[in-house]
Amino acid sequence: MAVMTSSARPLLNRRLTxxxxxxxxxxxxxxxxxxxxxxxxxFPDTDGPEEIREAAVRALRDGRGNQYPxxxxxxxxxxxxxxxxxxxxxxxxxxxxxVLVTAxxxxxxxxxxxxxxxxxxxxIAFEPYYDSYAACIALxxxxxxxxxxxAPSFRPDLDELRAKITPKTxxxxxxxxxxxxxxxxxxxxxxxxxxxxxxxxxxVVTDEVYEHLVYExxxxxxxxxxxxxxxxxxxxxxxxxxxxxxxxxxxxTANGPLVAAVRTAKQFLTYVSAGPFQYAIAEALRLPDAYFxxxxxxxxRKRDLLGDGLRAAGFEVHRPQGTYFITTDITPFGEKDxxxxxxxxxxxxxVVAIPNSxxxxxxxxxxxxxxxxxxxxxxxxxxxxxxxxxxAS
Numbered sequence: 001m002a003v004m005t006s007s008a009r010p011l012l013n014r015r016l017t018x019x020x021x022x023x024x025x026x027x028x029x030x031x032x033x034x035x036x037x038x039x040x041x042x043f044p045d046t047d048g049p050e051e052i053r054e055a056a057v058r059a060l061r062d063g064r065g066n067q068y069p070x071x072x073x074x075x076x077x078x079x080x081x082x083x084x085x086x087x088x089x090x091x092x093x094x095x096x097x098x099v100l101v102t103a104x105x106x107x108x109x110x111x112x113x114x115x116x117x118x119x120x121x122x123x124i125a126f127e128p129y130y131d132s133y134a135a136c137i138a139l140x141x142x143x144x145x146x147x148x149x150x151a152p153s154f155r156p157d158l159d160e161l162r163a164k165i166t167p168k169t170x171x172x173x174x175x176x177x178x179x180x181x182x183x184x185x186x187x188x189x190x191x192x193x194x195x196x197x198x199x200x201x202x203x204v205v206t207d208e209v210y211e212h213l214v215y216e217x218x219x220x221x222x223x224x225x226x227x228x229x230x231x232x233x234x235x236x237x238x239x240x241x242x243x244x245x246x247x248x249x250x251x252x253t254a255n256g257p258l259v260a261a262v263r264t265a266k267q268f269l270t271y272v273s274a275g276p277f278q279y280a281i282a283e284a285l286r287l288p289d290a291y292f293x294x295x296x297x298x299x300x301r302k303r304d305l306l307g308d309g310l311r312a313a314g315f316e317v318h319r320p321q322g323t324y325f326i327t328t329d330i331t332p333f334g335e336k337d338x339x340x341x342x343x344x345x346x347x348x349x350x351v352v353a354i355p356n357s358x359x360x361x362x363x364x365x366x367x368x369x370x371x372x373x374x375x376x377x378x379x380x381x382x383x384x385x386x387x388x389x390x391x392a393s
Contacts, residue, residue: 015138022131023358027342034346037384039306039372040354042179042324045380048243049287056247056280065275071267073101073251073278080282081251085234088211089221097256100263103273104248105209105237110136111266112205112233112252113171117142121170126156128359128366130179130207142170146361151329151369152318154181158192165196171203172196174222177210180356180371181327182320187220198227203258205233209250212241212292214322215300223253230255233262238281240324241295243375247277299324299374302381306374309385314392315370324375327356331368333391338370339363349387 010017024041031038047053059065065074072078078095085091093099102108109132117123119141125133127146137144145164147156172193176185185193197204204222211219223232237250252262303319307326310317316329335341338355346352356369374381 013139015141016135019135019138023354024131027352027354030343030346031352034350034352036346036350036352037376037380037387038352039374039376039384040342040352042240042373042375043245044243044375045377046243049284049291052242052244052280052284052287055283056276059276059279064279065277067275069272069275069278071272072096072263073099074275074282077101077249077251077278077282077285080285081253084285085221085253089224091221091224091253093253094256098253098259100252100259100266101278102250102252102266103270104239105207105235105250106132107248107266107269107273108235108237108250108252108262109133109205109207110139111269112235112262113137113140113142113173115261115265116203116205116233116258117170120168122166122168123171123173124161124164124169125173126175126178127361128180128356128369130175131359133173133175134361137173143168144361145169148360148362148365149178149181149183150365151327154178154183154318154327156185156189156193158189158196161193162196165200165202169200169202171205174204174206176206176208177214177219177320177322179210179323180325180354180359181318182323182325184214184217184321185220186217190220190222191225194222194225194228197231201231203231203233204228206235208234208236209240210323211236213296213299213324215296215303216321219322230258233258238284241292242281242284244277244281247274247281249274249277249281302374302376302378305378306372306381306385309381309388310372312392313385313388315388324373326372326374328370328372329368330370336368338366338368342370349390351384351387 027040078099082095113136117140121142127148233254239245342355354371356366357363360366
């Protein structure tokens with residue numbers, strides 16, 4: 001029942017009435033209350049590189065960032081982000097006008113959509129969505145149009161994408177590597193999407209937070225393709241790459257006018273954040289290639305470890321090409337409702353997971369899909385796999 005004022009007007013903005021407590025908060029609380037292993041929310045159970053943590057401590061002690069940092073982000077971090085884009089993707093961005101630091105990728109997404117959308121605009125996005133996409137589109141007064149990724153491959157249907165573009169379409173919201181399915185767009189798919197964006201003069205916003213966690217194939221930023229530099233807002237963050245998710249350091253790279261638009265919205269959200277951590281992430285982005293290779297190999301090994309355990313327990317497992325997550329299907333257990341399955345799983349097995357149905361506009365599209373995260377210690381993953389063996393019996 002909606003909370004009402006004395007005038008009988010609901011307190012919650014009508015654009016948010018379909019959104020309640022996030023599934024991550026709900027399931028993480030369930031993990032705590034039952035003492036279960038939390039393979040639901042995607043945060044590591046170990047910190048990132050010690051030298052980067054010490055860089056944050058050093059910044060705190062030296063008084064760097066303890067007061068308001070510059071609105072666009074500290075120059076050292078903006079330069080490091082620009083250098084990172086050139087180093088890995090041969091993309092050139094001016095650190096003074098084409099880079100914006102945000103409070104994680106979540107704020108970057110919110111500020112970008114609030115800045116670029118008008119009420120009534122349509123946004124085509126991959127479904128299942130990361131949950132903040134739907135809420136931010138709603139806050140902007142726009143309408144989301146799902147392009148559903150279907151098991152087992154979760155590849156986008158490009159003919160369907162073309163058919164969904166209308167005169168009201170303003171923006172394509174991409175996520176690659178894709179959360180929750182682990183799908184990674186190929187260079188050919190990116191090229192086809194870019195051609196549609198150019199043909200229909202669409203903006204593209206691309207969430208690339210798992211850019212360094214691709215296990216099969218490679219990450220191809222769409223901003224590098226012909227005609228895309230001037231119409232693409234690329235978003236990433238430090239949390240997933242360096243295992244400091246609580247620091248909430250994200251960023252936007254785009255051409256000057258797009259960054260100026262996003263900055264206009266962002267300044268009225270957090271204004272600034274994470275001052276000392278910005279200096280530390282500037283150092284993190286300059287870590288040697290060996291760090292990125294080792295980190296990816298470690299997560300690939302954990303993906304395979306948990307995937308094997310899930311198969312042994314009886315799940316149908318959709319092997320992810322990237323991210324922290326494995327999507328499974330519970331049909332082999334005779335189960336038909338992932339939400340009910342996940343609510344009962346802590347009592348049955350002492351493990352928490354996430355029902356993918358909450359990431360779909362049409363819950364039936366993901367009714368039997370359950371997502372597990374593997375960004376945990378190997379002994380934790382082995383223990384979780386052992387507990388899940390109770391399902392097989």
